Amino acid sequence: MLFYTGRIHAIHEVRGKDSVGAKMDSMELEREKGITIQSAATFCDWTRKDLETGVDKNYHINLIDTPGHIDFTIEVERALRVLDGAVMILCAVSGVQSQTTTVDRQMKRYNVPRLSFINKMDRMGANPWKAVDQINHKLRIGAAAIQVPIGQEDGFKGVVDLIRMKAIYNEGLRGINIIESDEIPADVRELAEKKRKVLIETLADVDDEIAEIFLMEETPTPAQIKAAIRRATISLKFTPVLMGSALGDTSIQPMLDAVCDYLPNPSEVKNLALDRRQGEAPVTLLPYDSQPFVGLAFKLEEGNYGQLTYIRVYQGTLNKGMNVFNARNNKKIKVPRIVRMHSNEMEDVDQISAGEICAVFGVDCASGDTFTDGSVAYTMTSMFVPEPVISLSIKPKNTKDTPNFSKAIARFQREDPTFRVHVDQESQETIISGMGELHLDIYVERMKREYRVDCVTGQPQVAYRETIMEKTNFDHTLKKQTGGAGDYAKVVGYMEPTGDLLENKFEHQVFGGSISEKFLFACEKVVTPLPKKNPLKKKLTKLP
């Protein structure tokens, strides 16, 4: 996308043979591992010819590229919190994968309209129809292809636009030229007609206007189909499905056209804030420059020049040198420097308008803070932060590295709310927790590279709780030789599921005798607490 919009002049892979690396994956570790770890922001312009009037229209796009791995899910979360639309990328062979369902949930959480793009159409076993079916059934969103492929697998060479019934091919170096033809190859004509019907039927299910045309047994015009796709996509009832091959330079430009055609512009998205002067009543933010400034800090990065704070401007403008107020603590801060990001590069600007994304220096705040110009008392809701699922103990190999170790840990925690650190009370070890083994590995590796701290880590522990699945009897005699006759106790009982995972119940059935409260309490104490660190098994051995 960046190449075709003229933002970069060559396409490189994350871990390409030319060792240049992808523009949006600038971290050394990303290039080494060939995966995206951190999200990166950029912006680009795309000129789209209006089909009705034939006039060129320029669209300005703010773009965030996010990782796909579940380990870096917070990067997806915060991007979706602030973006007005998304392109969900699927693999033509694998279709909807488990990570797709996670991202789908995140898109739904923030009501983000989406296009679906089935990539890797050049691969052996590519089957876009399986993916379309999975979006409908697994993700439960109305989905229909608006294109069909021309050629298959390594013979994939273009698509048919089902709305206008035109064949679209890429020509020239890296497919830079788009060639459109009214001549649809004979072997795809039938499929194209069939899938066009499916598109109209699917739209009829989610859009009244198309439903009416459909019931009258008429065929909607291309303009009517496009308008319906736009309405249904923005109202989250539908996702148009496109297909192509990023590696094969095929059919990327039509996807950019679709971004302009079907994803909302900032004024079409309802973004709410809470007005603290009106008892936290929701107010709709208006993305106009003339309104009072309201922005949300959604990502922090500590760099060479201090804290870089990414802000989405929802309303009004943000100007260099302006005073802004942090809604959380009412602190007044002067914004000394505003930049627009192009992955790891930045460009100084004096002003950022409503609807755009920028980054500022010298603004000390937490992720999720709302900023205003002080004339309104709005706060925006923050994003969802999932609980970490895996932990491991960590310490620097050399104690002399402890200050750097602490510095790194503090920074990672500030930047990433899914990375947590605590000191275990029993072992006095530092425990780091995160979303997966890879997540923690990356931080350990970054500590080595960026802070020159070698660490020793323990075995990863997955967060889990044990519970009793069936009734189990116990009968134990405790003998304690304290001189003389000694003491002994016999404890007989059973354990069984209470039916409630959160509650442990203790009952005793002592009758007749006189067992002192002290002993009963000791028995209760052993079975009642939910073991935090030690699995239940360990506790049970201590039970008597």
Ligand SMILES: Nc1nc2c(ncn2[C@@H]2O[C@H](COP(=O)(O)OP(=O)(O)OP(=O)(O)O)[C@@H](O)[C@H]2O)c(=O)[nH]1
């Ligand atoms: N065959 C084929 N391979 C592709 C295509 N597009 C990307 N790939 C390969 O897929 C791999 C991952 O590509 P990336 O662009 O890094 O994918 P990504 O979605 O950014 O991955 P993460 O950000 O790490 O989640 C690379 O090895 C690419 O060469 C394509 O159209 N066809």
Ligand SMILES: [Mg+2]
């Ligand atoms: Mg990537």
